[in-house]
Amino acid sequence: MEPIRILRSRTVVMATTNIDTDQIIPARFLTTTTKEGLGAQLFADWRYDASGAPKPDFILNTPAAQGCQVLVAGRNIGCGSSREHAPWALVDFGFRAVISTEIADIFRNNSLKNGLLPVIVDTATHEWLLANPGVEVTLDLESRELGLPDGRKVTFPVEAFARFCLLNGTDELGYLLGQGDAIAAYEARHGKQAAA
Amino acid sequence: MAKTMFEKVWELHEVVPETADTPAVLFIDLHLTHEVTSPQAFTLLREKGLPVRRRDLTFATMDHSTPTTTDQVFGGVPIKLASARGQVEQFERNCADFNVELLGLQDHKRGIVHIIGPEMGLTQPGKTIVCGDSHTSTHGAFGALAFGIGSTEVGHVFATQCLLQRKARTMAVNVEGTLAPGVSAKDVVLAIINEIGVSGGTGHVLEYRGSTIRAMSMEERMTVCNMSIEAGARAGMIAPDETTFAYLQGRERAPQGAAWDAAVAAWRNLATDEGARFDREVHIDATKIRPMVTYGTHPGMSIAIGDTVPVREGDAVYAASLAYMGLQPGQAVTDVPVNVVFVGSCTNGRLSDLEEVASVLRGRKVAPGVHMLIVPGSQQVKREAEARGLHEVFAAAGAEWRESGCSMCLGMNGDTVAKGQYCVSTSNRNFEGRQGVGSRTLLASPLTAAASAVTGRVTDPRSLLA
Numbered sequence: 001m002e003p004i005r006i007l008r009s010r011t012v013v014m015a016t017t018n019i020d021t022d023q024i025i026p027a028r029f030l031t032t033t034t035k036e037g038l039g040a041q042l043f044a045d046w047r048y049d050a051s052g053a054p055k056p057d058f059i060l061n062t063p064a065a066q067g068c069q070v071l072v073a074g075r076n077i078g079c080g081s082s083r084e085h086a087p088w089a090l091v092d093f094g095f096r097a098v099i100s101t102e103i104a105d106i107f108r109n110n111s112l113k114n115g116l117l118p119v120i121v122d123t124a125t126h127e128w129l130l131a132n133p134g135v136e137v138t139l140d141l142e143s144r145e146l147g148l149p150d151g152r153k154v155t156f157p158v159e160a161f162a163r164f165c166l167l168n169g170t171d172e173l174g175y176l177l178g179q180g181d182a183i184a185a186y187e188a189r190h191g192k193q194a195a196a
Numbered sequence: 197m198a199k200t201m202f203e204k205v206w207e208l209h210e211v212v213p214e215t216a217d218t219p220a221v222l223f224i225d226l227h228l229t230h231e232v233t234s235p236q237a238f239t240l241l242r243e244k245g246l247p248v249r250r251r252d253l254t255f256a257t258m259d260h261s262t263p264t265t266t267d268q269v270f271g272g273v274p275i276k277l278a279s280a281r282g283q284v285e286q287f288e289r290n291c292a293d294f295n296v297e298l299l300g301l302q303d304h305k306r307g308i309v310h311i312i313g314p315e316m317g318l319t320q321p322g323k324t325i326v327c328g329d330s331h332t333s334t335h336g337a338f339g340a341l342a343f344g345i346g347s348t349e350v351g352h353v354f355a356t357q358c359l360l361q362r363k364a365r366t367m368a369v370n371v372e373g374t375l376a377p378g379v380s381a382k383d384v385v386l387a388i389i390n391e392i393g394v395s396g397g398t399g400h401v402l403e404y405r406g407s408t409i410r411a412m413s414m415e416e417r418m419t420v421c422n423m424s425i426e427a428g429a430r431a432g433m434i435a436p437d438e439t440t441f442a443y444l445q446g447r448e449r450a451p452q453g454a455a456w457d458a459a460v461a462a463w464r465n466l467a468t469d470e471g472a473r474f475d476r477e478v479h480i481d482a483t484k485i486r487p488m489v490t491y492g493t494h495p496g497m498s499i500a501i502g503d504t505v506p507v508r509e510g511d512a513v514y515a516a517s518l519a520y521m522g523l524q525p526g527q528a529v530t531d532v533p534v535n536v537v538f539v540g541s542c543t544n545g546r547l548s549d550l551e552e553v554a555s556v557l558r559g560r561k562v563a564p565g566v567h568m569l570i571v572p573g574s575q576q577v578k579r580e581a582e583a584r585g586l587h588e589v590f591a592a593a594g595a596e597w598r599e600s601g602c603s604m605c606l607g608m609n610g611d612t613v614a615k616g617q618y619c620v621s622t623s624n625r626n627f628e629g630r631q632g633v634g635s636r637t638l639l640a641s642p643l644t645a646a647a648s649a650v651t652g653r654v655t656d657p658r659s660l661l662a
Contacts, residue, residue, distance in 0.1 A: 017513050018394055018494050022627040027606040031261055031279035033235035033286045045629045050615075074513065076395040079428060079494070080625060081606075082330040083233065084346035102395050105430050106330060110346035159362060161218050172348075173244075176356045179212060179221050183358055186211040186223055194252050 001115045003169035006140050007096050009069035012059055013133035019073055020080035021107060025089045027081075038085055039092030060093070064134055069096040072129045076100070078107025087111045097139050099146070101126045112162040113172065119146060119156045141167055198469035200366050201433055202401045205341040205466065209324045211358055219360040225323040226253055226340075227353045228309045229296070231287035232260045232608070233328030237351035238290040248294045250357040255318060256291050256298040258284055259308045260608045264571050264598035269301060277610045294354075307574020307600045310334040310542035314418065315576055317447025321436035321463040326353060331542045331624065333424040337417035338444070339436035339466050341401070344425065365475040367392075367400040367429070371408040373483035378658035380552070381416035382544060382622065382641035384408065385423040386488040386498045388480055394496040397429030400476065403468060404434050408482040414443040415548045422543045423624050426495040435467035487656050490626045490639040491529050493517040497626075501644065501656040504528050520628055521636050522616070529654050532638065535617035537568040537595075537649040538631070539642055541605040544622035545573025547580050549642040554586045556646035556660055557593040563652030568595035569611065571603040595649070607632045620648040 029041045047058050054061040071090065077100045078086065087110045090098070097117040108118045117139060121129070125146070129135070138147035141163060145153040158166075165172055187193045199207075206222070214220035227250075229237075234256075241248070248254055261280035267273040275281035284301065291298035299306040305316065310331050313319040321339035326332060328350040335342035349359055369388055402424050409417065417434050424432030441460050444450045451459040486500035497517065499505070507525040508514045518525065523532070539545075539553050550572065562568045570590050572578040578600055581587060587597045604611040605623035607630075613619040615634030622645050623630075626637035640648070643657035650660065 015513075016516070020494065020625075020627045022606075022625065022630050026629055026633075027608045030232050030608060031277075031283045033283060034239070035236050045633055050633075076398075076428070079394055080330065080425075080627060082328060082344035082346055084236070084328075084348060087346075102398060104395065104428060105398055106344055106346060106425075110348065113346065113348040159219070160216060161360065164217075172360055173240075173352055173355060176221065176352055176358055176360060177246075179356070179358065182211050182221065183223070183356060190208075190223075192223070192225075194250055 001169050001171060004096060004115060004117055004141050004166045006138060007069055007117070008136065008138050010134050010136050011070045011072045011129060012065045012068045013072045013130055014059060015074045015130050017074035017076060018079055019077045021078055021083050021086040022080055024078070024086040025083065030083060030085055035088045037092060038089035039094070042089040042093045067094065069094060070137055070139065071095050071098045073098060073100045076102040076104060078104040080104070082106045082110070084110045084114070087114045087116045091116050099126070099129060112159070112166065115166065117141065117166065121146060121154055121156060125154045198472040200468045200472045200474060201339060201403060201435055201466050202341060202364070202366050205322055205324065206363060208322065214362060219362045221358050222324060222361045224253070224326050224353050224357055224359060226255065226313070226318055226325040227357070228313055228325065228327035228332070229254065229256045229350060230260060230309050230327070230329065231258045231283050233347045234290065234350055235283070235286055236347045237354055238294065240351035241294065241354055246355045248296055248354045251295055251297070253357060254296050254354070256287070256296050257306055257309050257312060258287055258301060260602045260606070262301060262601045263609055264601050264603045264611055266599055269599045280609055304575050307576065308542045308545060308602055310422065311545060311573035311577065314338065314414070315447070315574055317444055317450030320444065320450065320459070321440060322466050326359065330425040331422050333430065333432050334418050334422040334542055336421040336424065336431050336433040337414060338440055339433055339463065341431055341433065343430040364401045364430070365399050367397060367402050367476040367478065368474040369402050369404050369478050369480065371404060371406040371480045371482050373408055373481055374411070375408060375482055375485065378643060378661050379485050379487060380641040380643055381412060381419040383485050383488045384482060385420045386490070386495070386639065387485045389423060389427045389495050390498050391478060391480060392427045394426060394494050395428040397424065397427035400429050402427070402429045402432040403474070404432060409434055410437065413548065414439060415546045418546070419543055423495065426624060436463045487641060487644050487658065489529055489644060489654055490637070491521060491523055493520055493626060493628050495624065495626060495639060498639070499529060501529060501654060532618055532654045534566055534620050534648050534652050534654065536613050536619040537566060537645050538604040538619055538621040538623065539569070539645050540571030540573065540603055541623035542573065542602070543624045544642050545571065545577065547577050549622065550577070550581045550586050551584070552642045553646040554589040556643060556650065556657060557595065558589050560593055560650045562594040562649045566649055566652050568649045569598065569604055570595050571598045572600045574600045604631055606630060613637070620645050620654060
């Protein structure tokens with residue numbers, strides 16, 4: 001995983017509330033057995049018409065959205081299905097952060113594991129971002145600050161260990177594997193060892 | 197100190213407690229896995245040269261991409277949807293390579309993962325249970341801490357039998373009173389989601405409590421816990437009681453003999469202590485709940501069937517949702533013409549659900565022009581339903597009866613609803629396109645689904661019950 005320290009990007013705004021993971025990537029694309037290339041199917045049912053042609057008025061198809069790494073979404077993005085294909089698709093498309101007032105639990109967890117920074121902001125900041133699409137913002141993971149164009153800094157919460165992993169490009173599995181002795185001790189203490 | 201059930205189960209599974217800098221290492225007692233969210237996790241194991249640490253606590257089935265027509269399941273006809281066939285074959289190889297127990301396509305115990313866990317007695321009070329599937333919350337009906345995880349975490353559990361977790365907050369959902377006839381567990385959980393909101397449970401583990409919950413069967417409790425995620429909560433729990441023990445006793449993978457007695461004694465200690473504090477409490481008066489139906493594009497957009505679609509001026513997202521559904525503010529939902537009725541899913545694909553459907557369909561016909569699809573949650577549910585002659589009731593009414601699987605809940609296997617069509621569905625999500633591109637889902641109980649199939653309109657089942 002690529003470390004994240006500072007992201008500087010224009011924003012893409014999708015103000016719709018409760019954007020569920022079925023919208024981010026519809027179920028019919030989940031028969032894949034890899035993580036790669038899902039960006040092509042990101043928001044497929046909003047993005048393409050019945051013939052598969054891009055809808056010109058959909059935000060991700062507009063020139064303004066190209067190269068943007070920060071998605072500002074309406075309240076409660078990522079609800080519904082646990083499919084990790086949702087952050088895989090967002091990252092493959094080029095996003096590195098999602099900003100909203102509420103982000104669903106499983107999607108937030110999955111995002112953190114794929115170098116997609118979930119950023120929760122207060123309602124006033126959120127409303128300003130929704131009303132000003134395309135502004136350049138800075139996300140500083142070290143200081144946990146969102147920098148707005150007028151110089152304002154807004155602090156956002158990030159779970160300490162996930163932040164450490166994102167800053168260093170560290171894989172959580174390595175840490176868990178390092179707990180092998182503690183896991184074996186737990187199994188013995190609770191009589192949960194594997195049957196021979 | 198008085199503890200909630202969640203806190204007790206959590207503490208029993210702490211390998212390493214959480215600190216300010218690190219999440220807890222939490223031991224997982226049961227890892228259920230299926231073909232859709234596991235391939236990338238198996239790839240991770242291969243890349244790192246790791247085995248599945250606890251094959252004895254890992255259990256695999258296939259349900260999402262699998263066909264439901266008998267010819268493709270048992271008749272030797274290859275799975276017609278090529279991408280689904282590839283995924284199923286990859287899953288068979290993965291389970292064989294890593295020596296994971298798999299109920300394959302033709303296994304007589306196969307079914308939707310959240311139906312067969314309880315059915316086989318794998319799901320038990322006090323366990324931590326995970327699966328790469330958000331409806332893992334279903335298993336909380338037994339007093340287990342059960343929640344959905346992503347594929348990366350599926351890999352973590354494969355490799356270490358543990359997860360890194362922060363302790364959730366707790367919310368008590370107190371449901372009191374006797375349900376009116378014709379009002380079912382599905383109506384209760386839709387009413388709860390309506391009250392809490394689709395993100396109200398975010399960051400929380402719910403505990404459903406109160407006389408209404410205590411009076412429910414295990415199958416009804418599973419319907420309630422199943423949809424916890426639709427309120428944003430990863431997990432929902434119900435304290436185990438005599439109903440729980442009676443359901444589990446004698447099941448294949450439940451403890452037997454002296455081990456059973458010891459297990460029940462331990463399970464009796466799991467319930468939330470008197471005086472324990474929840475971070476939040478909500479109260480629902482069950483006596484006021486009427487049969488519910490959703491009218492919008494998330495599970496919180498629901499009304500009692502006799503009510504009209506709410507009017508909300510100046511809300512563009514709401515207007516877009518109604519436009520997708522082809523509905524007007526102020527419209528009676530009973531006006532909606534029904535094209536498809538789907539009975540099944542991990543929410544309502546159990547025997548009691550099918551019995552309720554049969555109670556409405558017996559001696560009646562599915563309305564002309566309505567396609568009714570009934571998909572049992574497991575092959576065992578199918579056998580039990582057929583032993584009771586329910587398949588004959590369905591056939592006589594003109595409904596289609598299939599092999600088990602997730603089917604039209606999300607249409608991954610090709611069982612889909614056509615663009616613009618209205619489907620009254622006993623499943624759990626009415627998101628745009630959930631049942632097929634452009635499909636319009638109206639979530640409801642099995643009784644309401646059956647009544648709507650008969651009349652061809654969204655129908656309060658009480659109008660058809662004797």
